[in-house]
Amino acid sequence: MDDDVVVWQNSGLQGHYANCFRVGCNAFEFMIDFAQAAANNQVAEVHTRIILNPVCGRRLLRLLFKSIEQYEQAHGTIHEDLET
Numbered sequence: 001m002d003d004d005v006v007v008w009q010n011s012g013l014q015g016h017y018a019n020c021f022r023v024g025c026n027a028f029e030f031m032i033d034f035a036q037a038a039a040n041n042q043v044a045e046v047h048t049r050i051i052l053n054p055v056c057g058r059r060l061l062r063l064l065f066k067s068i069e070q071y072e073q074a075h076g077t078i079h080e081d082l083e084t
Contacts, residue, residue, distance in 0.1 A: 020044040030057040 018034035025031070031051050035044035052060065072078060 016047045018048070022046075025054075025057075029053055 016034065017036055020035040020037050022033040022035070023030060024033075029051050030053075031049060033046050034048040034050070035046040037044040068078065
């Protein structure tokens with residue numbers, strides 16, 4: 001749903017840092033795992049899995065692209081560091 005239609009409430013919201021991601025899919029849904037690993041560690045500790053239908057997956061992709069464009073306009077180009 002669009003932000004102008006939904007009232008957002010964040011009661012009890014907890015934030016988790018993620019620097020590792022895994023995406024899978026089947027005929028009905030996408031699964032996105034979020035994990036954290038140290039730069040010198042080969043083990044990523046998964047802390048969150050999000051499951052969403054294909055329509056919501058496309059919506060999330062568009063929202064992420066839009067957010068990255070806004071970030072780069074405000075802060076400059078994001079340069080990927082392949083070591084992290």
